[in-house]
Amino acid sequence: MSTLKARSEGPAEIIRHVLFGYFSQKTGLLVHLEDSHLTRIQTNGGDAVYWETTINSFLDDYRPVEGIMIAHSGRSVVTLFRFGETAMSPTKTRMEDAWTIEEVAFNVPGLFLNEFLKKPYGDDERPKAFQSVALIIGVTGIVGNSLAEILPLSDTPGGPWKVYGVARRPRLAWNADHPVEYIQCDVLDEKDVVSKLSPLTDVTHIFYVTWADRSNEIENCEVNGAMLRNVLTAVIPNAADLRHICLQTGLKHYVGPFEAIGKIQAHEPPFEEDLPRLDYPNFYYTLEDILFEESAKKDGLTWSVHRPGTIFGFSPSSRMNIVGTLCVYAAICKYENKPLKFPGSKAGWNSLKVASDADLIAEQQIWAAVDPYGKNEVFNISDGDVYKWKHLWRILAEQFEVEYEEFDEREERVSLGEMMKDKGPVWDQIVRENGLVPTKLEEVGVWWVADVTLGFGDALDSMNKSKEHGFLGFRNTKKSFVSWIDKGKAYKIVP
Numbered sequence: 001m002s003t004l005k006a007r008s009e010g011p012a013e014i015i016r017h018v019l020f021g022y023f024s025q026k027t028g029l030l031v032h033l034e035d036s037h038l039t040r041i042q043t044n045g046g047d048a049v050y051w052e053t054t055i056n057s058f059l060d061d062y063r064p065v066e067g068i069m070i071a072h073s074g075r076s077v078v079t080l081f082r083f084g085e086t087a088m089s090p091t092k093t094r095m096e097d098a099w100t101i102e103e104v105a106f107n108v109p110g111l112f113l114n115e116f117l118k119k120p121y122g123d124d125e126r127p128k129a130f131q132s133v134a135l136i137i138g139v140t141g142i143v144g145n146s147l148a149e150i151l152p153l154s155d156t157p158g159g160p161w162k163v164y165g166v167a168r169r170p171r172l173a174w175n176a177d178h179p180v181e182y183i184q185c186d187v188l189d190e191k192d193v194v195s196k197l198s199p200l201t202d203v204t205h206i207f208y209v210t211w212a213d214r215s216n217e218i219e220n221c222e223v224n225g226a227m228l229r230n231v232l233t234a235v236i237p238n239a240a241d242l243r244h245i246c247l248q249t250g251l252k253h254y255v256g257p258f259e260a261i262g263k264i265q266a267h268e269p270p271f272e273e274d275l276p277r278l279d280y281p282n283f284y285y286t287l288e289d290i291l292f293e294e295s296a297k298k299d300g301l302t303w304s305v306h307r308p309g310t311i312f313g314f315s316p317s318s319r320m321n322i323v324g325t326l327c328v329y330a331a332i333c334k335y336e337n338k339p340l341k342f343p344g345s346k347a348g349w350n351s352l353k354v355a356s357d358a359d360l361i362a363e364q365q366i367w368a369a370v371d372p373y374g375k376n377e378v379f380n381i382s383d384g385d386v387y388k389w390k391h392l393w394r395i396l397a398e399q400f401e402v403e404y405e406e407f408d409e410r411e412e413r414v415s416l417g418e419m420m421k422d423k424g425p426v427w428d429q430i431v432r433e434n435g436l437v438p439t440k441l442e443e444v445g446v447w448w449v450a451d452v453t454l455g456f457g458d459a460l461d462s463m464n465k466s467k468e469h470g471f472l473g474f475r476n477t478k479k480s481f482v483s484w485i486d487k488g489k490a491y492k493i494v495p
Contacts, residue, residue, distance in 0.1 A: 012039055012040070012041050013039065013040045013041075013042075014037060014038070014039050016036075016037070016038040017036070017037050017038075018034075018035075018036045019033075019034070019035050019036075020032075020033070020034040021033050021034075029059070030059060030071075031058065031059050032056070032057070032058050032059070033055075033056070033057045033059070034054065034055070034056050034057075035054070035055045035057075036052065036053070036054040036055075037051075037052070037053045037054075038050065038051075038052045039051045039052075039053070049082065050082070051080065051081070051082055052079075052080075052081040052082075053078070053079070053080055053081075054078070054079045054081075055076060055077070055078050056076065056077045056078075056079075057074060057075075057076045057077075058074050058075045058076070058077075058486050058490065059071045059073075059074040060073055060074045060075065060486070060487055060490045060491075073098070073490060074098070074490060075096065075097070075098045075486060075489055075490040076096070076097055077095070077096045078095045078096075079093070079095075080093040080095075081093075096489075098489065098490045098491075098492060129160075130159075130160050130161060130162040131158060131159060131160060131161070132158045132159060132160075132161050132162070132204045132205055132370070133161070133162045133163075133164070133200075133202045133203050133204045133205070133241075134147070134151050134161050134162070134163045134164065134203075134204075134205050134206075134207060135164045135166065135197075135200060135203045135205070135206045135207065135235065136148060136151075136163065136164065136165045136166065136180070136207045136209065137166050137187060137206065137207065137208045137209065137210050137231055138166070138167065138208070138209040138210025138211075139165030139166060139167050139175070139180060139182070140165075140167040140169065140171075140172060140175050140315060140317050140318075141167075141209055141210055141315055141317075141318050141320075142311050142313040142314070142315040142318040142320060142321055142358050143209045143248060143308075143311065143313065143358050143361050143362055143365075144165070144167070144207075144209045144210070144315075145175060145178075145313070145314060145315045145358070146313060146314075146358040146359045146361065146362040147163075147207055147209065147362045147365070147366075148163065148165055148175065148178040148180050149178055149359075149362075150359065150362050150363065150366065151163050151362075151366065152178065152179045152180070156366060157366055157367065157370050157371070158205075158366065158369065158370035162181075162202070163178075163179070163180045163181065164180070164181050164183055164200060164203065165178070165180040165181065165182050165183065166183045166184075166185050166187065166196075166197070167182070167183075167184065167185075167210075168184070168185070168186045168187070169184070169317070170184055171184070172316075172317060173437070174316060174437070174491050174493070183196055183197070185197065187210070187227045187230055187231055188212065188223060188226060188227050188230070189230075190226075190230050193230040193231060193234045194230075194234050197231060197234040197235055198234045198235070198238050199238075200235065200238070200239065201238050201239055201240065202239070202241070203235055203239040203241075203242055204239070204241050204242060204243050204244075205242075205243060205244050205245075205246070205369045206231070206232075206235060206242070206244070206245045206246065207246045207248075207365055207369075208228060208231065208245065208246065208247050208248065208287075209246075209248045209365075210227070211224055211283075211319075212224055212227060213319060216259060217257045217259055217260070217280075217281045217282065217283065218281055220257065220281075220283040221281055221282070221283045221285075221286040223283075224283040224286065224287060225283065225286040225287065225290055228247075228287050228290050228291070229290050229294065232245070232290070232291075232294040232295075233294065236294060236295075236297065236298050236301070242298065242301060243300070243301065243302065243369075244301070244302045244303065244304070244368075244369045244370075244375065245291060245295055245301070245302075245303045245304075246303075246304050246306060246365040246368060246369055247287055247288070247291050247303065247304070247305050247306070248305075248306045248307075248308070248361070248365070249284040249287060249288070249305060249306070249307050250284065250307055250308055250309070251271060251307055251308070251309045251380075251459060251461060252282065252284060253271075253277075253282065253284045253285075253307055254266060254267040254269075254271040254275055254278075254461075255267065255278075255459070256278050256280050256282060257280070257281070257282055257283070258452055260278075260280050261452075261456075263280075264278060264279070264280050265278075266278065269458050269459060269460035269461070270460040270461055270462045271380065271460070271461045271462065272380075272461075272462045272464075272465070273307070273378045273379065273380060273462075273465050288305060291303055291305070302375035302376050303375070303376060304365070304368035304369070304374055304375060304376070304377055304378070304379065305377075305378040305379070306361060306364060306365055306368070306378075306379055306381050307378065307379065307380050307381065307461070308356030308361050308380075308381045308382065309353065309354040309355060309356045309382045309459060309461060310322060310353065310354070310355050310356065310453055310459075311355070311356050311357075311358055311361065312355050312356070312357055312358065312477070312480050312481055312484050313357070313358025313359070313361075313484055314358070314484055314487045314488060314491070315358075316437075316439065316443070316444055316488075316491075316493050317443070318446075319446055319449065320446070320449055321444075321446055321449075322446075322449060322450060322453050323481065323484045323485060323488070324444055324446075324484075324488055324493065324494070325416075325444070325445050325446045325447065325449065325450045326396055326450065327396075327399075327400070327485055327488050327493075327494040328427065328441070328444050328445045328494060329416060329419075329420065329445070329450070330396055330397065330399070330400040330402055331400060331430055331494050331495050332420070332423055332426055332427065332430065333400075333402050334400050334401065334402040335426060335429070335430050336426065339402070339403045339404055339405045340393070340396065340397045340400075340402050340403065340404035340405070341404075341405050342389065342390075342393055342404075342405070342406075342407045342454065343413070343414060343415060343416040343419065343450070343451065343454060344389065344407070344413075344451070344453075344454025344455045345413065345454070345455040345456075345457075346407060346409050347455070347456070347457035347458075348389055348453075348454045348455045348456055348457070349388070349389055349390050349393075349407040349454075350388060350390060350407075351388065351456070351457045351458045351459070352386045352387070352388060352458055352460060353386065353387055353388070353389075353456075353458070353459045353460070354382035354383065354385075354386055354387075354459065354460055354461055354477075355382065355383050355387060355475075355477045355480065355481070356381055356382045356383060357383055357475040357477075357480040358484075359475075360381065360383060360473050360474070360475050360480075361381050363471075363473050364379060364381045364466065364471050364473060367470075367471050367473075368471070371470060371471075373469045373470045374469060374470070374471065377465075377469065379465060379466045379469070379471070380461040380462060380463055380465070380466060381463075381466065382461050382463060383474060383475040383476070383477045383480060384463055384473075384474035384475065385474075385475075385476065385477050386460065386477075387477045387478065387481075389454060390406070390407065391478070392477075392478070392481055395478060395481060395482060396481075396485070399482065399485050400495075415447070415451045416447045416450045416451050416454070417447035417448055417451055420441065420445055420447050423441060424440065424441045424442070427439075427440070427441040427444075427445075428440075428441075430495060434492075434495040435492065436492045436493065436494070436495060437491065437492050437493055439493065444493065444494075
């Protein structure tokens with residue numbers, strides 16, 4: 001109390017100061033700082049006016065500079081709450097802004113201003129020797145982006161890691177900060193793959209986290225199978241030290257592809273890894289068969305298969321970005337002053353489900369790649385808790401300060417794809433008015449995925465096998481949901 005009085009000045013008295021810091025379980029780094037002051041001001045008329053100032057800072061990106069992790073970008077929210085005047089109603093003001101530190105302006109021994117640049121690592125900044133070399137196929141995807149962030153960290157198991165990242169499109173700005181050697185390559189084009197991936201003779205681990213969508217599952221099997229086989233036949237014979245291949249599939253292994261929903265009898269949840277395959281074409285089965293066949297051609301080469309549920313993560317270009325899609329929908333509802341309606345089914349609203357945090361998926365894949373207990377095994381991967389969309393819907397509305405409506409089965413269901421089909425100009429206006437990264441609505445809103453996801457019933461897996469083999473990672477799904485929303489805002493993808 002004496003310290004607070006010493007900091008008070010004149011008629012203004014600081015009567016409370018609360019400081020909370022939240023740290024990442026993965027890295028130990030500060031990720032959220034909450035600083036709150038309550039100040040009492042004595043007016044000339046004798047009334048006491050109170051100001052509560054709360055600053056919430058979310059740190060989204062750290063950069064290693066001379067061995068020191070420095071916060072590089074984030075988002076700050078300032079809330080001013082005034083109350084106490086007898087003649088006036090309380091007022092609340094909220095300000096929000098994303099920030100980026102382009103240079104370090106304070107003195108740290110061994111730290112130089114020109115070293116904190118927004119660029120990939122230069123050759124003289126790299127570790128003198130890499131223990132492992134990763135090849136991420138699908139580096140701009142929702143899990144590929146998390147792998148690209150986590151693998152280069154100094155404390156990542158199996159490191160220090162050199163990382164190659166492969167994607168079909170040119171490198172995008174939101175992915176350009178990762179210290180990854182980016183390779184633009186269409187893995188469906190066999191000649192392109194041979195030309196660009198065969199020379200990567202130092203690869204020790206492959207992380208295959210990409211897929212292609214076609215009009216039916218037979219075509220999905222053909223196209224996705226060709227993509228994986230192209231990569232493996234180009235890399236395995238040429239990378240003498242290749243040790244492990246991680247393949248990502250998903251819970252559709254247990255329920256069938258989207259086109260089969262309602263047509264075949266799916267397995268009953270909770271899903272366990274040893275359940276038999278369903279009698280229906282599934283490109284996940286095709287990928288597994290190719291993985292087993294090609295990895296058997298090299299002595300000592302191990303593999304692992306990872307089956308996430310609904311993935312919560314960050315990738316504006318991903319075809320499975322449910323969080324980003326819902327953020328765009330919420331932003332449009334707010335802009336048009338309309339309530340946030342749930343476009344799914346009653347089962348989708350009330351059923352228990354599991355989510356899979358993209359960082360958690362990446363962590364499990366890295367663990368399996370370097371831990372002997374993770375090799376030649378199939379693992380489910382989800383957060384470790386359960387959720388209902390009826391609970392996350394309120395959180396989504398709060399994050400965008402928009403009113404929402406509970407699911408009403410008396411109303412006719414209208415798909416999100418139908419609701420959003422003419423909203424392109426609205427999104428263009430939102431982007432302009434909020435200074436967002438220029439995007440088109442069809443790029444950031446994957447409506448068909450949202451319609452399927454929000455209409456699906458119970459989808460629960462078992463994480464027992466993963467825990468029994470030694471991977472104990474978990475996430476709080478509600479906090480994960482909010483953190484990925486925050487990241488979309490920090491990168492100026494959504495307002």
